[in-house]
Amino acid sequence: MNLQIKLAWRNLWRNKRRTLITMASVFFAVILATLMMSIKEGMYGVMTESMVASYTGFVQVHAKGYWEDKSLDEAFLVSDSMTSVFEQDPDLTGYVSRIESFALSATETTSKGAMVVGTDVTMEKHMTNLDERLVDGQYLEPGDDAVLLGAGLAEYHKVGVGDTIVLLGQGYHGTNAAGKYPIKGIVKFGSPDLSKRLVMLPIETAQTLFGTEGQVTNLVLLLDDADQAFEAAARLQPQLGEQLEVMDWHQLVPELVDMIEADRVEGYVFMFILYMVISFGIFGTVLMMLAERRHEFGVLVAVGMKRIRLASVVLIEVVTISLIGAFAGLLGAIPVCAYFFLNPVPIGGEETGQMMEDYGFEPVIQASMDASIFIQQASIVAIVACLLAIYPFINILRINAIQAMRS
Amino acid sequence: MEQLVIETKNLSKIYEGAVEVRAVDNVDLQIQNGEFTAIVGPSGSGKTTLLNMIGGLDRPTSGSIRVNGVELSGMRENELIDFRLRHIGFVFQSYNLIPVLTARENTEFIMLMQNVDKALRNERVEKLLSEVGLSDKMDSRPSQLSGGQQQRVAVARALASKPDFVLADEPTANLDSKSTANLLDIMARLNRDEGTTFIFSTHDQRVIDRARRVITLVDGKIVSDEQR
Numbered sequence A: 001m002n003l004q005i006k007l008a009w010r011n012l013w014r015n016k017r018r019t020l021i022t023m024a025s026v027f028f029a030v031i032l033a034t035l036m037m038s039i040k041e042g043m044y045g046v047m048t049e050s051m052v053a054s055y056t057g058f059v060q061v062h063a064k065g066y067w068e069d070k071s072l073d074e075a076f077l078v079s080d081s082m083t084s085v086f087e088q089d090p091d092l093t094g095y096v097s098r099i100e101s102f103a104l105s106a107t108e109t110t111s112k113g114a115m116v117v118g119t120d121v122t123m124e125k126h127m128t129n130l131d132e133r134l135v136d137g138q139y140l141e142p143g144d145d146a147v148l149l150g151a152g153l154a155e156y157h158k159v160g161v162g163d164t165i166v167l168l169g170q171g172y173h174g175t176n177a178a179g180k181y182p183i184k185g186i187v188k189f190g191s192p193d194l195s196k197r198l199v200m201l202p203i204e205t206a207q208t209l210f211g212t213e214g215q216v217t218n219l220v221l222l223l224d225d226a227d228q229a230f231e232a233a234a235r236l237q238p239q240l241g242e243q244l245e246v247m248d249w250h251q252l253v254p255e256l257v258d259m260i261e262a263d264r265v266e267g268y269v270f271m272f273i274l275y276m277v278i279s280f281g282i283f284g285t286v287l288m289m290l291a292e293r294r295h296e297f298g299v300l301v302a303v304g305m306k307r308i309r310l311a312s313v314v315l316i317e318v319v320t321i322s323l324i325g326a327f328a329g330l331l332g333a334i335p336v337c338a339y340f341f342l343n344p345v346p347i348g349g350e351e352t353g354q355m356m357e358d359y360g361f362e363p364v365i366q367a368s369m370d371a372s373i374f375i376q377q378a379s380i381v382a383i384v385a386c387l388l389a390i391y392p393f394i395n396i397l398r399i400n401a402i403q404a405m406r407s
Numbered sequence B: 001m002e003q004l005v006i007e008t009k010n011l012s013k014i015y016e017g018a019v020e021v022r023a024v025d026n027v028d029l030q031i032q033n034g035e036f037t038a039i040v041g042p043s044g045s046g047k048t049t050l051l052n053m054i055g056g057l058d059r060p061t062s063g064s065i066r067v068n069g070v071e072l073s074g075m076r077e078n079e080l081i082d083f084r085l086r087h088i089g090f091v092f093q094s095y096n097l098i099p100v101l102t103a104r105e106n107t108e109f110i111m112l113m114q115n116v117d118k119a120l121r122n123e124r125v126e127k128l129l130s131e132v133g134l135s136d137k138m139d140s141r142p143s144q145l146s147g148g149q150q151q152r153v154a155v156a157r158a159l160a161s162k163p164d165f166v167l168a169d170e171p172t173a174n175l176d177s178k179s180t181a182n183l184l185d186i187m188a189r190l191n192r193d194e195g196t197t198f199i200f201s202t203h204d205q206r207v208i209d210r211a212r213r214v215i216t217l218v219d220g221k222i223v224s225d226e227q228r
């Protein structure tokens, strides 16, 4: 083996310029692909963060059918058997009870449709860190007869902390729901859309407003690790029975998931084209190298070198060029990704920024430092290198010493 | 001690084509241990074809080749490669050496593949390179050596494997007369002192004059075989 490594290494530096150019092409491809994927994944992270982690949650439980109708009439009581299922689940650390409905929010001069969410304020703080989103005023205490207003909504109504707002809507089984509440705080969400629509109040207060008496519409489950969402949802469903519906976040926000998937596929297509171009470049180098060294290969086989050993020399060369290029590319990409991970760039105002805002996302670019992005690039290059090495490998295995020496 | 190293019987190589070419035609040949033999003949007479078959590089159309009693014609390709590694030394007309390896490494190369241990390899490389007069060029790459020096390294490499015999197809064809004489001196000395068997082809009368046995081919047939 030493012999092959030595030969491969010497041959790599035999045509320094060509080797370096080939490595450079891999280097740039890897940097480009890594940055692209890191920024894309980072954006997906921001999107899920502003939508899922800060509001919807990764798993929710509703009465069956509620998610389609969004009707208060499908509120339910949290029973002891349900809480004991939650307590016994290994991945769950708790849950937030919510009651969600729509109502008209109004001041003396303005009115606007709003999403009214009564929540278990203690657990809500625990799960979504809602208290940290306060831009003014104070967070709610359980039982407070007061509301938090989304910053966008407050701006619309031109109200602030200490002002009052009227909520008008339909309650449980068609009753009237009306109430007047002081504004205790203003909260800003990652999702601008939420900021423009949301009114939050303690669940007890909401139950009084809507007349649902101790019932809830959503339970947002709190997980140790968001990656467990799908397994946990699948596991809980049979335990909670037919009346209830357990949904993971892919079911809760399918538009978001579809959009991320579509964008990711776009990224993969670009990456595929990029690596195809680079592969043809490397393949050209390999073909040139095979032609140049054919006579030498003939001599080696004539004097007794096993063709498999010779083939492995070329394999080592191709793989080394690719992996050094890829490694350098990753080393180059990681600091850049880390910079944009630690220093997200706001893109508000511009076209893309506006577009993201329209979709309901925080308009910032933040790179992702997820290790899988870097591992993925390294694996792709390793696989491409091995594929590229197949041709010379087989070619050399079939070499005939006399014919090769004639060239 | 006389001992039969190579024996061919009815050895033929026929190239089929528009016209059939009998490159080697029913050759019966015996080479003894310690010979210093030239294969001569006009261009196209079949010298290269004959040497390639004896060296296990090419397969006969018919007939047999035995090297130290072992029949080559039935061997599979990988067996032949291994046989060449262990039994036959080769010197080709030119570009014998691996460009990225030094004279020392080129010589050592075959022993590395034979798994000879390091101390023995070093000892033998130094001895061989000094025998071919290249002690001071051990760490030079082929590109830093003259054509004659390169052929001398090739001879050292051929001998490094302790082969049963050395085959050299026109080893001096690309050399000037001084380098030719020098290479022949070295080969003759190795033949005399170490008993190495050399079989070489040539067009050069000065090289033919140094041989102790001269086999002449015409149209693939042996037309004369003289001992001197």
Ligand SMILES: Nc1ncnc2c1ncn2[C@@H]1O[C@H](COP(=O)(O)OP(=O)(O)OP(=O)(O)O)[C@@H](O)[C@H]1O
Residues within 6 Å of the ligand: B015, B021, B022, B023, B041, B042, B043, B044, B045, B046, B047, B048, B049, B050
């Ligand atoms: N691969 C081949 N295909 C067809 N014919 C061949 C092939 N190799 C050699 N020949 C023919 O076989 C004959 C012998 O060729 P060979 O190369 O053995 O001659 P040679 O004596 O070595 O000639 P030279 O002195 O020019 O090297 C020639 O007529 C040649 O044309």
Ligand SMILES: [Mg+2]
Residues within 6 Å of the ligand: B047, B048, B049, B169
């Ligand atoms: Mg010839």
